[in-house]
Amino acid sequence: MLLELRETTKRYGDMVVIPKLSLSVEDGEFIGVIGPNGAGKSTMFGLISGSARCDSGSVFLDGRDVTTYDAAERCRAGIGRTFQIPQPFDGMTAYENALVAATFGSGLHGHAAQQAAVDAIQRCGLEGAADKLAGTLTLLQRKRLELARAIATRPRLLLLDEVAGGLTDAEMQQLLRLIVTIHQAGVTVLWIEHLVHALVSAADRLVVLASGAVICDGDPKSVMADRTVRDTYLGSDIEEGLVHAAH
Numbered sequence: 001m002l003l004e005l006r007e008t009t010k011r012y013g014d015m016v017v018i019p020k021l022s023l024s025v026e027d028g029e030f031i032g033v034i035g036p037n038g039a040g041k042s043t044m045f046g047l048i049s050g051s052a053r054c055d056s057g058s059v060f061l062d063g064r065d066v067t068t069y070d071a072a073e074r075c076r077a078g079i080g081r082t083f084q085i086p087q088p089f090d091g092m093t094a095y096e097n098a099l100v101a102a103t104f105g106s107g108l109h110g111h112a113a114q115q116a117a118v119d120a121i122q123r124c125g126l127e128g129a130a131d132k133l134a135g136t137l138t139l140l141q142r143k144r145l146e147l148a149r150a151i152a153t154r155p156r157l158l159l160l161d162e163v164a165g166g167l168t169d170a171e172m173q174q175l176l177r178l179i180v181t182i183h184q185a186g187v188t189v190l191w192i193e194h195l196v197h198a199l200v201s202a203a204d205r206l207v208v209l210a211s212g213a214v215i216c217d218g219d220p221k222s223v224m225a226d227r228t229v230r231d232t233y234l235g236s237d238i239e240e241g242l243v244h245a246a247h
């Protein structure tokens, strides 16, 4: 087991956003995470990555209790993540952004950190843009850089939070191919995305969250055919994806 959430609870004031959520992720899985707006998907990523703390429950990575680790410690332990809105240092080049991630995210130094940065830039298809300032990159390049920064930390588990937002269909396909390549290289992937058909085509497991609880978990086709899942999404922005995925 690579990741285990054991009855994790997260409250904001009086509001329980995640009530006693348990989830297990095996090494090598590619899991899509879906759910209505406000279901607690990003909060769950926060509990895994350490940017949010559990009010109760625990988080295990590869058998190690990382519940008390902060975000930087969890990153060095092997949990990488991207954010809904890419957050590069716009005044630094793409390569420098990857180098900062490699240095602070993986604990590598000197030549090893430089090599990890070069590697991440190449793997994410940014060789031609390595020397460009991040602030001048196209949206697709910024998404690639978001992935490169995460990969530069040498994660075993990669959390992708709506990384495809704002892309055209053709750009989305390019990003999807890149994410599949990263997974095939041995990185376990947990991916939140509203574009359900993309998840169904790539993931081998789909987890559906609603009100901070897992309401369905299984192979993508069965999950998409599940009556509770369909009822939960009826009339929501994800409905189109469900119809698409069912064909």
Ligand SMILES: Nc1ncnc2c1ncn2[C@@H]1O[C@H](COP(=O)(O)OP(=O)(O)OP(=O)(O)O)[C@@H](O)[C@H]1O
Binding pocket: 012, 017, 035, 036, 037, 038, 039, 040, 041, 042, 043, 044
């Ligand atoms: N820092 C915070 N303070 C207070 N409430 C918060 C905070 N972060 C999230 N919430 C609330 O927690 C609930 C879950 O939010 P979260 O962003 O995890 O949902 P989500 O499933 O990722 O939604 P979306 O698909 O819209 O991104 C929402 O009701 C949200 O308003």
